[in-house]
Amino acid sequence: MRLGVLFSGGKDSTLALHLAAEKEDVVCLITVISKNEESYMFHTPNIDLTTLQAQALSLPLVSAITAGRKEEELADLEKAIVDAKSKFQIDGVVTGAVESVYQASRVQRICNRLDVWCFNPLWKYDQKSLLETIVRRRFNVIISGIFAYPLDEKWLGKQIDAQVIDRLVGLQGQYGISPSGEGGEIETTVLDAPMFKQRIEIIDHAVEAKGNSGVYIIKQARLVGK
Amino acid sequence: MILVVDMNWTKNSLAFNEFVSPIVSAIKPFDKYDVKHFSEITPADLDACNKVVLSGTALKDHTTLTQIGRFNWVRTFDKSLLGICAGMQTISRAFGTPLTTCLQIGMAEISTLKENPLFKGNFKAYTLHNFSVKSSQTFETLAESTKCIQAIKHKQKDIYGVLFHPEVRNQEIIQRFIKLI
Numbered sequence: 001m002r003l004g005v006l007f008s009g010g011k012d013s014t015l016a017l018h019l020a021a022e023k024e025d026v027v028c029l030i031t032v033i034s035k036n037e038e039s040y041m042f043h044t045p046n047i048d049l050t051t052l053q054a055q056a057l058s059l060p061l062v063s064a065i066t067a068g069r070k071e072e073e074l075a076d077l078e079k080a081i082v083d084a085k086s087k088f089q090i091d092g093v094v095t096g097a098v099e100s101v102y103q104a105s106r107v108q109r110i111c112n113r114l115d116v117w118c119f120n121p122l123w124k125y126d127q128k129s130l131l132e133t134i135v136r137r138r139f140n141v142i143i144s145g146i147f148a149y150p151l152d153e154k155w156l157g158k159q160i161d162a163q164v165i166d167r168l169v170g171l172q173g174q175y176g177i178s179p180s181g182e183g184g185e186i187e188t189t190v191l192d193a194p195m196f197k198q199r200i201e202i203i204d205h206a207v208e209a210k211g212n213s214g215v216y217i218i219k220q221a222r223l224v225g226k
Numbered sequence: 227m228i229l230v231v232d233m234n235w236t237k238n239s240l241a242f243n244e245f246v247s248p249i250v251s252a253i254k255p256f257d258k259y260d261v262k263h264f265s266e267i268t269p270a271d272l273d274a275c276n277k278v279v280l281s282g283t284a285l286k287d288h289t290t291l292t293q294i295g296r297f298n299w300v301r302t303f304d305k306s307l308l309g310i311c312a313g314m315q316t317i318s319r320a321f322g323t324p325l326t327t328c329l330q331i332g333m334a335e336i337s338t339l340k341e342n343p344l345f346k347g348n349f350k351a352y353t354l355h356n357f358s359v360k361s362s363q364t365f366e367t368l369a370e371s372t373k374c375i376q377a378i379k380h381k382q383k384d385i386y387g388v389l390f391h392p393e394v395r396n397q398e399i400i401q402r403f404i405k406l407i
Contacts, residue, residue, distance in 0.1 A: 101352055
């Protein structure tokens with residue numbers, strides 16, 4: 001089966017890509033770049049980095065820009081999938097949805113309209129196990145957004161490792177935050193993973209943070225050999 | 227021991243994590259389990275288990291409905307059986323009950339029509355289906371959505387079907403099933 005992966009450049013869509021590639025033929029990445037910071041579906045820091053990540057993965061990228069108004073961005077996603085279907089003859093779409101019925105059901109409806117398969121290989125994945133899986137598989141993932149108490153700017157740019165997982169799981173017990181950021185508490189950016197043929201090196205970045213909300217913006221990056 | 231049957235189009239498919247693993251996660255804290263693909267079920271597997279759960283499948287996957295002969299065992303099975311989504315559709319077809327088109331994707335309001343040990347009242351559940359079942363002499367309707375039948379029980383046997391996916395937002399239904407005596 002030829003598949004396109006909905007790709008944000010974060011840990012979930014990158015892990016979904018790896019799981020899909022173990023079973024089927026991933027032929028392209030599909031990215032929707034939302035200009036709306038409040039987007040429920042697509043907004044994530046460093047979404048523009050997906051171009052470089054796609055190069056690192058040696059996979060073609062189908063991207064669409066959306067103004068990000070609620071249901072309008074779904075129409076833009078649909079157009080991107082139509083585009084991927086016509087350019088790369090995809091039979092199906094893969095998402096990194098874990099718990100969000102809101103996201104998963106909207107993508108399922110689009111896939112049903114377009115008569116393509118929809119796969120969610122991380123669906124209901126235990127959150128701590130998900131983080132442990134990315135570490136075990138040697139993903140280099142940094143925290144690129146924090147959006148919940150008691151997270152602060154000290155978390156931004158941190159690589160997810162066993163120690164960070166322990167701290168996040170601890171915060172789940174104390175404050176009820178989701179350790180893998182299912183409630184939008186954290187956003188992540190992947191700099192390297194087994195399928196990356198080259199890794200991403202950050203040359204310049206900026207931290208924009210206020211209280212318990214902040215982002216780690218990658219201003220300049222390049223590909224380097226592994 | 228609970229036998230979980232993988233109803234996806236092939237063994238070890240990309241849909242396994244989505245439709246089989248969450249059922250296993252719901253069972254794991256309460257009982258032992260084994261997982262088999264529907265193409266590999268043997269009489270020994272059915273003898274060895276106490277109950278069977280048939281998984282759902284991706285929306286475009288209707289493979290089990292084209293291989294109903296592989297489910298002849300359902301008609302003579304004398305233990306508790308729960309079919310989820312494609313599992314319910316397959317159970318119905320195994321007994322000769324026809325399907326009817328009914329597309330639902332996302333959270334839906336489910337209304338209980340008949341008292342039963344798995345659920346009661348009105349509740350929300352995750353749906354992902356193209357077909358429901360027609361009402362029949364063989365099954366009683368336990369629940370419905372505004373669009374179609376959502377749960378059935380065989381009139382004589384401990385055979386249940388739910389069209390919605392309890393493993394997503396209503397895991398307690400699976401747990402009540404595995405605790406049925």
